[in-house]
Amino acid sequence: MWMQDQWSAGRIALMVSLLVASAAICATGLFSIQFAWWRPPICWQRARILMYHMVCEHRPRTRFNKLRVPPEHFAEQLRWLSRNGFTFVFASQLFSDEPLPERCVCLTFDDGYEDNLTNADPILAQFNARATLYLVSDRSGGWSSKKKAHHADDELASEPKLTDEQVRAMVASGRWELGGHTRTHANLTALPPDEARNEVLASSVDLQTLYQTRPQTFAYPFGLFSLEHLPMVREAGFVGAVTTEPGIAARPYQEPLLVPRIKVSGNDNLFAFKMRMRGGKRGLFR
Ligand SMILES: [Zn+2]
Numbered sequence: 001m002w003m004q005d006q007w008s009a010g011r012i013a014l015m016v017s018l019l020v021a022s023a024a025i026c027a028t029g030l031f032s033i034q035f036a037w038w039r040p041p042i043c044w045q046r047a048r049i050l051m052y053h054m055v056c057e058h059r060p061r062t063r064f065n066k067l068r069v070p071p072e073h074f075a076e077q078l079r080w081l082s083r084n085g086f087t088f089v090f091a092s093q094l095f096s097d098e099p100l101p102e103r104c105v106c107l108t109f110d111d112g113y114e115d116n117l118t119n120a121d122p123i124l125a126q127f128n129a130r131a132t133l134y135l136v137s138d139r140s141g142g143w144s145s146k147k148k149a150h151h152a153d154d155e156l157a158s159e160p161k162l163t164d165e166q167v168r169a170m171v172a173s174g175r176w177e178l179g180g181h182t183r184t185h186a187n188l189t190a191l192p193p194d195e196a197r198n199e200v201l202a203s204s205v206d207l208q209t210l211y212q213t214r215p216q217t218f219a220y221p222f223g224l225f226s227l228e229h230l231p232m233v234r235e236a237g238f239v240g241a242v243t244t245e246p247g248i249a250a251r252p253y254q255e256p257l258l259v260p261r262i263k264v265s266g267n268d269n270l271f272a273f274k275m276r277m278r279g280g281k282r283g284l285f286r
Pocket of ligand 1: 110181221222
């Protein structure tokens with residue numbers, strides 16, 4: 001009887017250890033997929049282009065908090081970049097012949113949210129950084145976060161946008177350069193070609209008219225485009241364009257109108273940010 005009890009206790013102990021070991025293996029596996037920490041960094045000679053939208057606190061129970069990087073996280077990221085010897089460059093510098101040092105980073109902001117000035121700009125100033133703003137040139141009506149008309153949600157339309165005066169102040173500070181992002185944040189793939197061409201051309205013309213600055217680079221709204229849009233971007237005078245595809249390309253760019261960026265998510269902690277800086281993605285898949 002005593003022998004049998006001892007044998008059962010041994011079996012239970014063995015099963016518990018096996019369970020603990022498999023849980024640990026699963027957790028390590030999930031962590032590794034989520035953060036892909038084992039990958040060697042992509043060559044630091046390649047400039048990192050980071051994609052931001054808003055710098056503000058999260059709004060509870062909303063869908064787009066991944067586009068809202070809290071100000072303290074943004075400051076933490078710039079502190080890390082500064083301490084690790086990164087040079088902040090504008091997107092236009094990446095598409096020029098200018099020789100750039102190893103470890104360059106280009107901060108890009110899409111759309112034109114007011115917090116880019118009120119929250120991000122003081123942090124840029126603190127770290128002597130600069131950024132490229134892919135500005136929707138007509139922000140008067142807000143714009144839709146809907147990729148498709150039948151989607152119910154329209155959360156980003158109500159976010160405060162930059163006024164023309166605010167944009168002028170940002171450009172005058174020398175910390176910001178402007179890039180095109182269409183006139184109305186159009187989904188180019190949903191428009192007939194002539195309307196798509198108008199949206200792209202207008203974004204260049206509008207920025208010149210409103211802010212006396214000729215935008216050199218362009219970002220596709222929603223990251224949506226097809227190959228027919230590339231000649232339109234070139235025709236509008238843009239020398240480079242960035243997508244929302246995750247990645248880190250080498251200069252001079254083989255496809256200057258299809259340059260990938262690194263998404264910075266509002267849900268990232270500093271470790272996730274460092275992983276994105278290393279490999280272009282936080283983890284194995286995104
Ligand atoms: Zn956008």
